[in-house]
Amino acid sequence: MLNKLLNIFVACFLMHALSLNAQEAQPMQNNAAVEEQVQRLSTQLRCLVCQNQTLADSHAALAQDLVQEVREMATKGMSDQEIIDYLVARYGDFVRYRPPLKSSTVLLWLGPFALLVVGGFGLFLQLRRRQAMAADAPLTEEETRKVRELLNK
Amino acid sequence: MIPEIGHFSLILALLVALTLGSLPIIGAARGNVVWMGLARPLARAQFLLIAFAFLCLAYAFAAKDYSVLYVASNSNSKLPIQFRIAAVWGGHEGSLLLWALILSVWTVAVSAFSKHLPDDMRARILGVMGLISVGFLLFMLMVSNPFDRLIPAALDGRDLNPLLQDPGMIFHPPMLYMGYVGFSVAFAFAIAALLGGQLDAAWARWSRPWTTLAWVFLTVGIMAGSNWAYYELGWGGWWFWDAVENASFMPWLVGTALIHSLAVTEKRGSFKAWTVLLAICAFSLSLLGTFLVRSGVLTSVHAFATDPRRGVFILAFLVIVIGGSLALFAWRAPTVGRGGKFDVVSRESFLLANNVLLAVAAMSVLLGTLYPLFLDALNYGKISVGPPYFDAVFAPLMTPALFLMGIGPIASWKNASLPELAMRLRWAFGVSVVTAIILPLWLGNLTPMIGLGLFLAFWIIATTVNMVRHRLRGADQSLTSRVKAVPRAWWGMVIAHLGIAVFTIGVTIVKGFESETAIRMMPGDVAHLAGFDFTFKGVKEVQGPNYTANRGELLVSKNGVERTILNTEKRLYTVTNMPMTEAGISPAVIHDLYASLGEPLSDGAWSVRIYHKPMVEWIWVGCLMMGLGGLLALSDRRYRMKKRNKNSNGAELGQEEVAI
Numbered sequence: 001m002l003n004k005l006l007n008i009f010v011a012c013f014l015m016h017a018l019s020l021n022a023q024e025a026q027p028m029q030n031n032a033a034v035e036e037q038v039q040r041l042s043t044q045l046r047c048l049v050c051q052n053q054t055l056a057d058s059h060a061a062l063a064q065d066l067v068q069e070v071r072e073m074a075t076k077g078m079s080d081q082e083i084i085d086y087l088v089a090r091y092g093d094f095v096r097y098r099p100p101l102k103s104s105t106v107l108l109w110l111g112p113f114a115l116l117v118v119g120g121f122g123l124f125l126q127l128r129r130r131q132a133m134a135a136d137a138p139l140t141e142e143e144t145r146k147v148r149e150l151l152n153k
Numbered sequence: 154m155i156p157e158i159g160h161f162s163l164i165l166a167l168l169v170a171l172t173l174g175s176l177p178i179i180g181a182a183r184g185n186v187v188w189m190g191l192a193r194p195l196a197r198a199q200f201l202l203i204a205f206a207f208l209c210l211a212y213a214f215a216a217k218d219y220s221v222l223y224v225a226s227n228s229n230s231k232l233p234i235q236f237r238i239a240a241v242w243g244g245h246e247g248s249l250l251l252w253a254l255i256l257s258v259w260t261v262a263v264s265a266f267s268k269h270l271p272d273d274m275r276a277r278i279l280g281v282m283g284l285i286s287v288g289f290l291l292f293m294l295m296v297s298n299p300f301d302r303l304i305p306a307a308l309d310g311r312d313l314n315p316l317l318q319d320p321g322m323i324f325h326p327p328m329l330y331m332g333y334v335g336f337s338v339a340f341a342f343a344i345a346a347l348l349g350g351q352l353d354a355a356w357a358r359w360s361r362p363w364t365t366l367a368w369v370f371l372t373v374g375i376m377a378g379s380n381w382a383y384y385e386l387g388w389g390g391w392w393f394w395d396a397v398e399n400a401s402f403m404p405w406l407v408g409t410a411l412i413h414s415l416a417v418t419e420k421r422g423s424f425k426a427w428t429v430l431l432a433i434c435a436f437s438l439s440l441l442g443t444f445l446v447r448s449g450v451l452t453s454v455h456a457f458a459t460d461p462r463r464g465v466f467i468l469a470f471l472v473i474v475i476g477g478s479l480a481l482f483a484w485r486a487p488t489v490g491r492g493g494k495f496d497v498v499s500r501e502s503f504l505l506a507n508n509v510l511l512a513v514a515a516m517s518v519l520l521g522t523l524y525p526l527f528l529d530a531l532n533y534g535k536i537s538v539g540p541p542y543f544d545a546v547f548a549p550l551m552t553p554a555l556f557l558m559g560i561g562p563i564a565s566w567k568n569a570s571l572p573e574l575a576m577r578l579r580w581a582f583g584v585s586v587v588t589a590i591i592l593p594l595w596l597g598n599l600t601p602m603i604g605l606g607l608f609l610a611f612w613i614i615a616t617t618v619n620m621v622r623h624r625l626r627g628a629d630q631s632l633t634s635r636v637k638a639v640p641r642a643w644w645g646m647v648i649a650h651l652g653i654a655v656f657t658i659g660v661t662i663v664k665g666f667e668s669e670t671a672i673r674m675m676p677g678d679v680a681h682l683a684g685f686d687f688t689f690k691g692v693k694e695v696q697g698p699n700y701t702a703n704r705g706e707l708l709v710s711k712n713g714v715e716r717t718i719l720n721t722e723k724r725l726y727t728v729t730n731m732p733m734t735e736a737g738i739s740p741a742v743i744h745d746l747y748a749s750l751g752e753p754l755s756d757g758a759w760s761v762r763i764y765h766k767p768m769v770e771w772i773w774v775g776c777l778m779m780g781l782g783g784l785l786a787l788s789d790r791r792y793r794m795k796k797r798n799k800n801s802n803g804a805e806l807g808q809e810e811v812a813i
Contacts, residue, residue: 025680025689026673026678028672044539052539054539054540059734092535094534094536094537097537097539098542099538099542104528104534105524105536108542112517115513115517119509126505130494131495133493133494150353
């Protein structure tokens with residue numbers, strides 16, 4: 001009888017102690033190095049069924065599946081480039097947010113720098129012309145009066 | 154009946170807009186005072202009619218009239234009233250009505266605050282705005298009528314997209330549209346000036362406050378959208394370079410260039426043609442943004458091709474507006490004077506260089522946004538252009554722009570001396586370099602990008618401090634009177650520029666130092682991130698008005714001291730059957746703690762994501778500072794409409810010379 005009571009007491013104490021001692025939350029995945037690679041890749045890959053979201057940001061089931069696929073490849077020790085190549089072969093360039101440099105995207109990648117060169121050249125011409133300009137003719141009295149009048153209307 | 158009255162009101166508004174877009178402009182060309190005088194009453198009538206139509210639609214939403222197709226598609230009887238009203242602009246047709254309403258608001262505002270303008274100028278401006286209104290009203294009445302009936306009526310509505318059921322929906326779209334559409338005023342001023350041949354400092358002065366106000370709205374609107382995405386999408390991102398975001402960002406970039414270029418035109422009489430071109434571009438990009446977002450071309454080029462009526466209409470409208478105004482520009486711009494001479498080293502040239510950088514940045518965003526659409530349309534395959542591309546393109550363009558931003562306001566007009574500037578700014582340069590190296594080292598992560606970002610931010614702050622000290626020199630008066638002696642427009646610039654610095658710090662720090670963890674949590678489990686302990690208290694079921702939710706509670710503590718509680722929900726909206734995540738966020742100056750509840754796992758555990766976002770709030774505070782700077786500039790006394798006597802004018806003119 002006493003034994004039984006003691007048993008119950010010990011059991012209660014143990015349970016209480018357990019509930020006091022908080023447990024460490026387990027990471028969703030155990031391999032930290034693999035997870036880092038998965039994280040890095042999933043911010044550059046597109047969720048194929050969403051409007052416009054990366055795999056990392058998407059809660060869609062298909063995106064989660066694709067992340068799992070990436071994780072399996074990463075666990076096998078494949079490099080970033082190998083994984084991306086594999087996914088591009090399967091899903092096309094659409095899957096990657098960094099478009100590849102190829103003949104159809106040359107304009108995309110070079111465009112901004114071409115624009116900058118054109119803009120810089122225009123700026124250069126403009127500055128040279130402005131510097132070469134003759135000094136301003138001062139406003140005539142009539143013009144000054146007009147400016148005042150217009151500004152104070 | 155009410156929807157039909159609204160429909161009829163829109164038809165009347167179209168007739169009024171047609172009159173507004175024709176008679177006053179013809180009157181201005183012929184010198185007919187009566188026709189010119191029609192502009193103001195017509196602008197008012199147009200506003201009343203469109204506002205009435207808008208109220209009719211809002212009434213249909215509030216009264217749950219599901220015999221209106223648009224209401225049935227975007228609302229539901231269980232939707233709370235504030236979202237039923239916001240749902241007026243939750244879909245395609247209604248947001249166009251909001252567009253038209255806001256255009257009529259701007260038109261009526263211009264008509265009310267333009268008494269000081271010459272009659273012909275005012276008539277042309279209001280006329281041009283009327284023509285834009287014609288385009289949008291025609292569009293609505295022909296292919297996109299919000300008042301179309303659904304017969305037989307639906308029993309209940311299909312509900313508003315759950316993503317949009319948020320207070321952000323009430324403020325963000327109207328603010329953004331106020332900005333977008335506000336550039337129509339700058340556009341109308343530019344076209345009116347081209348038509349009338351009057352492009353001078355007075356013209357720049359008149360259109361400047363309108364442009365600044367539109368820019369303030371756009372800045373705050375974009376900021377509100379970014380903040381909304383941050384807490385609503387559940388992954389803690391604040392900008393994604395999504396096409397819809399880009400559509401608002403391009404007019405912002407060009408608008409920023411425009412307000413600076415206008416300053417030069419007003420103060421120095423230079424850059425006139427360039428200013429006009431920017432005004433045309435800013436509004437064209439706003440229209441293009443509307444086209445991108447509203448034609449369905451973004452979801453799929455092919456969906457657009459199967460129902461091309463809307464897209465073709467907007468495309469034709471774009472071609473007429475942009476092509477027409479550029480043709481007018483090409484025809485009239487050569488007659489515009491060139492303005493004065495200035496040196497390679499001068500405030501003009503720094504401003505011009507930054508204008509070029511901003512324009513190139515806007516064009517690059519345009520290229521990246523449209524490129525995948527064109528490739529797809531031409532059958533070259535589908536590609537995605539996302540953050541890696543835009544980040545790679547944007548950083549090299551913004552680095553020199555931010556650097557020049559520090560020098561521009563300090564350099565003198567016309568002719569500045571480089572050695573003198575270097576002498577004056579050597580301390581600012583040294584301090585920002587040193588801080589940009591020491592601070593990241595102290596925080597434990599120095600990368601080239603972090604160093605560069607912080608250097609630019611501190612550079613702007615240091616040069617601004619230098620400039621303010623310089624400006625407030627002299628001891629003959631008290632500091633307060635010296636502060637007051639400086640025009641408010643100048644303080645506006647100081648605050649807006651500091652806003653850019655604050656924004657840059659936020660972006661740099663959050664990108665360089667954020668951390669996150671994905672864990673499985675049983676009730677009572679503890680997770681650790683960035684020195685904080687997150688104890689999972691379990692999940693409760695919660696019943697919302699039109700959703701059911703699981704609410705997870707996380708107790709946050711540090712070194713055993715309780716700090717805050719994060720409540721994060723996983724909602725299921727019952728009508729649309731769409732899951733949504735409500736993040737639990739504890740915002741603070743130093744960092745945000747951000748948690749979002751994932752999926753239930755086996756044996757009562759849940760997947761949870763926790764993010765530590767240092768200084769992320771600075772991003773939005775920086776944007777608010779830019780907006781505040783704009784407002785301060787608007788409150789400058791030279792824009793106040795008081796009647797002044799002639800004697801005070803001279804003194805005021807003299808003072809303004811020093812303000813940009």
